[in-house]
Amino acid sequence: MLRSLYSGVSGMRGFQTKLDVIGNNIANVNTYGFKAGRVAFKDIMSQKISGVTAPTDTVGGVNAKQIGLGVTVGAIDTLHTPGSAQTTNKITDLRIDGDGFFLVSPTPDVNGQPLLTRAGNFDLDAQRRLVTADGMFVLNTTGAGVQLDEAVTAFSISQSGEIIAIGADGAATPTNQFIAVAKVTNPGGLEKIGGNLYRTTPNSNTEEIDPAASLANNPTTGTGAIVSGQLEMSNVDLTSEFTEMIIAQRGFQSNSRIITTSDEVLQEVVNLKR
Secondary structure, eight states: OHHHHHHHHHHHHHHHHHHHHHHHHHHTTTOTTOOOEEEEEEEOOOEEEEOOBOOOSSSOOBOOEEEOOOEEEEEEEEOOOOOOEEEOOOTTBEEEESSOEEEEESSSBOOSSOEEEOOOBOEEOTTSBEEOTTSOEEBBTTSBBOBOOTTOOEEEEOTTOEEEEEOTTSOEEEEEEEBBEEOOSOGGGOEEEETTEEEOOTTTOSSOOOGGGOBTTOTTTTOOEEEETEEEOOOOOHHHHHHHHHHHHHHHHHHHHHHHHHHHHHHHHHHTTO
């Protein structure tokens, strides 16, 4: 009887975790570049009451008798599917049309591994450097922060991430400065650190990210093209999230009913002595 109690408790804990993930997804439904999470469950070890009996010429085989001991969280995955595009017509708003990530760093010259982001709501600071909303520096393919020359009065950004200077006469001049876009072998292995940022882990990529090899719109690496004037929205699907919320709520209620029923049966057992 105690097994059903503990199974119900494990189910309530699991669905509480699922509700936590769903709540975070819904809270970030309008967060630029946010990637939704999902919870996968797995059963806990089963208790064997009797083992398997092999068949013989005279007696048939008998299957094992096992009782499950509940459920636990098997994985919390991050779904790196693309979000919808929002057109802003702002030059420094960038969207990656592919699987790459922008490289950013707290310092103008990267020290160690750069951080990754899909949120491209960038801007120019007072020193004409391209920065994130939190003031982190957007890196180019040389590993330094993207910075515009003072002589540049207007510019555009190509699909390969190159800064194109536009003169007073309207002539376009390539600056040979490219915004770095890196490809990660296993995006699901990245660690979320807040602020729309990811940190690489030993399970996301086996080699360190090299900004010099992080060129956008590269068909060889599949980093994806940069689209200027657009932002990538969250990939959270509210219809799916609310459906999963109902399922998690019913699962939580069902497991709580298991605990209540087990308690009533135990109460009847205690009352046998009266």
